Amino acid sequence: MAVADTPAPTPIPASGSQCLSCHGEDGRPALADVPIIAGQQPIYLANALRHYKNGQRTGGQALVMQEMVKDLTDKDIEELAKWFGEQK
Amino acid sequence: MAVADTPAPTPIPASGSQCLSCHGEDGRPALADVPIIAGQQPIYLANALRHYKNGQRTGGQALVMQEMVKDLTDKDIEELAKWFGEQK
Numbered sequence: 001m002a003v004a005d006t007p008a009p010t011p012i013p014a015s016g017s018q019c020l021s022c023h024g025e026d027g028r029p030a031l032a033d034v035p036i037i038a039g040q041q042p043i044y045l046a047n048a049l050r051h052y053k054n055g056q057r058t059g060g061q062a063l064v065m066q067e068m069v070k071d072l073t074d075k076d077i078e079e080l081a082k083w084f085g086e087q088k
Numbered sequence: 089m090a091v092a093d094t095p096a097p098t099p100i101p102a103s104g105s106q107c108l109s110c111h112g113e114d115g116r117p118a119l120a121d122v123p124i125i126a127g128q129q130p131i132y133l134a135n136a137l138r139h140y141k142n143g144q145r146t147g148g149q150a151l152v153m154q155e156m157v158k159d160l161t162d163k164d165i166e167e168l169a170k171w172f173g174e175q176k
Contacts, residue, residue, distance in 0.1 A: 033131040043121040047148050056147030059139045 012083055015076035018068055019084075027087040033061065042085035049077045100171055103164035106156055107172075115175040121149065130173035137165045 012020065023029050027038030037045060051057045052065040053072065072080070100108065111117050115126030125133060139145045140153040141160065160168070 029129070032129055033135060034129065035132045035136075036128055040124055041117070041120055041122065044123045047121060048123075051145070051147045051150070054147070056150065057139070057145050059142070059144030060135050062139070062144065 010083065010086070013076065013079040015072055016080045016083065019080070022064075023084075027084045037084045038087035040085055042081040045081035045084055046077050049081065053077075098171065098174070101164065101167040103160055104168045104171060107168065110152075111172075115172045125172045126175035128173055130169040133169035133172055134165050137169065141165075 022031060022034050023037055027040075028036055048057070049069050049072065052062060053069045055066065057065065069077075110119060110122050111125055115128075116124055136145070137157050137160065140150060141157045143154065145153065157165075
């Protein structure tokens with residue numbers, strides 16, 4: 001496949017624009033205490049988002065994440081988990 | 089560097105032998121809902137281990153992790169976070 005044929009990367013779902021400032025444009029963060037989520041297991045990511053949303057993860061950055069995910073729908077969660085899982 | 093000169097991989101710290109059955113020999117799990125921790129940020133990994141240890145992460149697999157980490161010392165946590173962070 002020639003470079004010109006390389007498919008344009010799929011943009012992050014709209015609900016995920018808030019994730020990029022901490023997690024990095026492609027899920028590779030500049031901050032050392034923020035997890036790399038690029039290429040992470042989508043099921044794990046979706047579970048983690050739900051655990052932040054329902055308060056099962058507390059402490060440290062968890063409070064930031066709880067705020068970030070509180071308005072995400074289950075569809076948003078699945079889409080974001082899939083998108084970050086697909087990043088290299 | 090010739091293949092013969094490639095340094096042997098550092099073995100996982102003794103306290104981490106219990107991690108491999110779920111997280112995989114090199115931090116790349118076979119199970120889809122277990123996170124890939126190979127190459128993850130060491131500071132994040134250490135924080136996550138401490139959050140499991142002090143009960144700040146609950147729900148789902150967290151209960152398994154709480155059991156796994158309850159006897160880890162802070163030195164163990166730092167060593168394991170460093171080792172998994174170094175895996176490719």
